Amino acid sequence: MNTQVTIAGVTFRNPVMTASGTFGSGMEYSQFVDLNKLGAIVTKGVANVPWPGNPTPRVAETYGGMLNAIGLQNPGVDVFIERDLEFLKRYDTPVIVNVCGKTVEDYLETVERLNDTNVAMMEINVSCPNVKEGAIAFGQKADALFDITSKIKNVAKKPVIMKLSPNVTDITEMAKAAEAAGADAISLINTITGMKIDVNRRQFVLANKTGGLSGPAIKPVAVRMVYQCANAVKIPIIGMGGIATAEDALEFIMAGATAVSVGAMNFMNPYTTIEVVEGIEGYMRKNKVEDIKELIGCVK
């Protein structure tokens, strides 16, 4: 039985990754999960310099999901390389670094710093709904996405994944722009912009007013968008959005994702990633699936 998948020449032992921002750099969850059993570790977004993030409250629960407006708080790429990447060297699992920025130059600076490290791939975050400058501005217009993807591809020495926003009219236009600009893969979906109001206090629950919705509540939207993109582009897709179980992960894979990421559900159950890995293996055994690749995009 083969659970390996390959994206842009990088082979992963299984298709189960962590979604950026929900797993730190693995340190916090390594007390629950053997990181050597994951397909890849996708780290929290990192910028060229430290970012303080948004005011609190930064998180709110919603029915079957949660809103967050962390605002990409991060210690900056230098600390990240010295501390987080050093920690991850203890494990034999590919590391995908999520890169964020306010300007094109910010992104390029971080990409260049990461070029000479042992990271396997870079995931470019042009879809965070919680920062006012940059980020999302590059991810909601096809020409802007094409432009930043081209510039990053020009300097990146590692394969580049563009992480797409669902907060667009037609996500396939974004997927096509990323592919045309040379992206090696795309990942989707980032969170869906949402809002929650506390009716007793007559106030927004989040200090940022809006936040990104994640969790099981968004899964059907995410599966649909993965399916649409899989039919629009040839580059591999990493699918995510509310994955809680192996069945959820298999939905994404059958819709056309080569790999999947577990996000908000890490918070609800720190063992989710491993349960998904084992559940996929169980499904393959039960259904006599020799190679996971048989399942990728099998639903037409």
Add this chain to the structure above:
Amino acid sequence: MFYRKKETAKVYSQTEIAEGIYDCLIETEAAVHANAGQFIGIYPKDKSHLLVRPISICDVDRENKRMRLVYRVAGEGTKEFATYKAEDTMEILANLGNGFPVEEAEGKTVVLMGGGIGIPPMLGLAKALNADKHIFLGYRDRYNFLADDFMPYGNVYIATEDGSVGCKGNVLTALGTTTIKPDIIMACGPMPMLRAIKKYAEENNITAYISLEERMACGVGACLGCVCKTTKKDHHSHVNNTRICTEGPVFDAREVDI
């Protein structure tokens, strides 16, 4: 000792001790390793409510592996917990955060201050401290839950907002009616109370440890949801923000900007 697991605990007993305040004893291995001031996370069983609820540890009975939780029903999660009866199970993530620096207070004059639902964690602390203890409890009204439980561990002073019991006012008003000169203050309660304690401690050059609260998603330091502003750059974040769940919830009041 560091102990952290997601596990199924068993409810030993649960009673409502004041309106909307529940006193729950659970059986868990985590009780053996818990320090005063740490907290646990409880997961609602209703999966439309996904996030772990941070609940402070009130007290532990290490011998019988029991943990006492006293909490207020504040929303859908705690409303569900309040329905649990003896023998029911409870999904918990424990233990979380760091406790109060008990050793630092040894032999000193310590003022413990608890306000409202910040009172419960002060009980385990009052038991753990080997010091000259003065305990100030602030309530809204005459429903002084847990006050009697504190009696064996120090001099107890009560303040109520409506003046129905003890001193009318807050815990600092009550401290002002005494001649106690604390070496250290340890406190948990609503933010206005903690702000006032921070100011009082700074003006009087007293060390104060305060336990903070914020909306949390993961409880283990990964999501960066529950941060608090700090006066200096934090060693983990490299910005003036620190994680309440991981670096806290107890902080030296001088180090946080609240």
